[in-house]
């Protein structure tokens with residue numbers, strides 16, 4: 001009756017959203033504190049003070065039309081300028097305000113950038129596991145997602161990426177710090193990726209773009225990640241303030257096209273065209289201004305680190321197999337039976353809401369979002385122990401259930 005693909009997409013709902021809705025209903029039934037909701041990546045720590053300060057300042061000093069009226073389609077010139085100069089000074093790469101497009105968060109950045117880059121049927125190589133919406137966005141842009149394996153720590157398998165790039169490959173899409181694994185790609189890994197892309201671009205006589213989805217850039221527990229534009233010239237960075245400033249509901253981010261891209265102006269024109277075609281013009285103006293005033297500020301990463309340490313140590317001690325996250329706020333845990341969906345269903349019996357890994361492109365894991373109150377993790381530990389005991393008997397049985405294919 002209506003567009004078949006869109007109807008199916010609407011009815012299907014993402015596994016994450018489905019679980020999130022289930023959690024909300026369940027909390028109403030049995031009480032908020034009895035449900036251990038690790039489903040969604042909603043930042044749990046407050047925005048840094050500069051956010052509220054700037055909102056208040058703007059509301060008190062600026063006329064309404066400067067806060068709630070339209071901006072240029074690509075964003076306010078002063079905001080684009082601030083973003084470009086931030087990128088330039090922080091990461092030491094050339095950047096121009098003419099190549100910055102303000103968007104409604106990383107989702108919009110992905111839709112717009114992929115639509116600008118991809119011609120019908122072109123391929124996007126994506127390391128697995130990946131953020132499930134990539135499949136939706138690549139498909140909506142008329143492309144084909146080509147999954148490639150990662151290594152045992154969920155870092156890049158450069159050989160697999162090289163083998164996956166063919167003449168129809170338009171881009172490699174990477175996400176570091178990674179959702180759902182917490183992997184943060186090392187500088188040498190990114191440089192090696194850049195070299196492969198340069199080699200393949202030369203081989204096929206057309207650029208293979210590096211598309212870097214970076215909503216978690218600042219949420220790292222070690223060295224800050226190298227800036228993608230510093231390792232490869234045909235790079236487009238997609239950024240969002242959803243996580244760094246805990247502003248997920250305000251829908252604000254940007255696309256930055258590297259000035260070193262061949263035909264950067266043409267690519268930026270395509271970005272503007274894609275923004276127009278998808279109705280993503282003029283990102284929320286109040287939050288464009290707030291974000292520009294808070295560039296480089298980050299909400300309390302220490303709280304996420306403490307959650308990571310608590311959860312990782314406790315689950316590892318119980319016998320669960322997982323790799324210590326280097327960034328973001330997700331723990332990717334090997335399931336205790338091969339069917340991740342069945343395992344996540346069993347977890348629900350213990351009021352644990354864990355996202356099965358199938359929609360992330362791999363089998364046999366669940367994602368635990370630890371962007372929750374510390375007490376939630378503390379109170380959930382007996383439930384994790386009971387879930388473990390359900391499968392392996394006595395708590396503390398350390399027979400390794402963990403084998404990556």
Ligand SMILES: Cc1ncc(COP(=O)(O)O)c(C=O)c1O
Pocket residue numbers: 041104105106107108131175179213215240241242248253
């Ligand atoms: C890897 C990744 N990309 C994109 C997004 C979308 O972010 P936004 O809220 O900015 O649209 C998310 C959200 O969780 C994400 O994890």
